[in-house]
Amino acid sequence: MPRPGKVILVGAGPGDPDLLTVKAMRTIMQARVVVFDRLVGEAVLDLIPAHARRIDVGKETGRHPLPQGQINQLLVDLAGQGEDVVRLKGGDPFIFGRGGEEAQALAEAGIAFEIVPGITAASGCASIAGIPLTQRGVAESVRLVTGHRQDDRDLDLNWGSLADPRCTLVVYMGVASAQRLAGGLRGAGLAGETPVAIIERGTTPRQRTFFTTLDRLADDIARWQPQPPSLLIIGQVVAHALLPSAEVSCQEAAQ
Template identity: 70%
Template sequence: MTGKIYLVGAGPGDPELLTLKAARLIAAAEVAVFDRLVADAVLDLLPPACLRIDVGKETGRHCVPQDEINAILVNLGLAGHRVVRLKGGDPFIFGRGGEEAEVLAAAGVAFEIVPGITAAAGCAAAAGIPLTHRGVAQGLRLLTGHRQDDGELDFDWHRLADPTCTLVVYMGVASAERLAGGLRGAGLSGETPVAIIERGTTPDQRTLFSSLADLAADMVRWQPKPPSLLIIGAVVNHALTPHMDHVGREAAQ
């Protein structure tokens, strides 16, 4: 008899942002398989007897290959275990949850998706930045700055260079200069504001403010560390962080 795999969104870092369902499953987990972006404060909620399988890092390697993670989940499910598969943010937003769900379905392993607060929503809220705002931003686009083959970003820059739309870039630190250049080359003003949110929603959050024109130089100066998220668009000018004393803010000087 097969077990069941719960693909659980662990949110952006603050354990109080877990859904009630996610918190309940974590507290009762028999086995937990987790990524490197799952916050330690969330892992602390696992029961002492829970078997923990860290697939986010391994000695001498950056991460466990996705095919190996898929095999781990299938084998655990076929062995009858009830598994909490923890993913930072939401499992279906740049979390490869869709790939894992397809593999589990093909293997006949029961699974359930438990959504979580994605980094775009959680980090923007923690930094006091409205992702949409009447008369300022009529739309929102979520992008990844990481390419699986480490190749060049291949966005349709002219479609992205829309001043009425907020862009949120996951894993965008390494590609910040290319992003800024592509957007400016497609006509987006160099004065367009940018927020870099490092370790969002955690006590170590750092919120940095720049512009497309200054972004490359500011990234070199500030050296933000992952996990960091970029928010690009006029909504950044509406950040409310001066009134939110739990958020660290470092303005461009």
């Protein structure tokens, strides 16, 4: 019986391979088996050695090639066969990456594992777009929420706690539920003129940043049709965008 292998849950960051940690890059380049998600940037996948076995378990809204439970079991089985596995996840494994569920499954099966943190999309994409998530006198806190619910259920958030004008709200996977988001926040008292940024394919050469307001969000998304992965940033900090990467940003809402 082979010795049990080890699983390393690696945060691949928001897309730009230069934003990988040194440890993440070293781990990827030494990998023999890599299990990866759809949100891992193509340039990051290019770092995987040619001889390594690649297993794509990518998921997206409404399309689940491999359910989460089967992904958990796959990691357990591979390690049980003696494989050392790199589990590559977009952003940070423990921020809307379901890394906690996978780590729990590994722990329950007695499989050794390690976590390599990554830059989450909220900080990576906001910084590249020149948007400060916090700013003195403007935003005192940040809330990270997901616009996608388990099993594609209807979005039902605590709107009252989120509709704080002195808080920056970052919504992962929120494009499809933009109308529900805007309605819930406005219904809880957040002003319709609150600035919103939509960051498409953040930190990659194809990044685009759109600017709109809460009351125009759903209509503008229908007009622009931002492609996944896209991130929403809602709050007054959006009005303070510095746009260091103007060549990949646009302000169509202002036209």
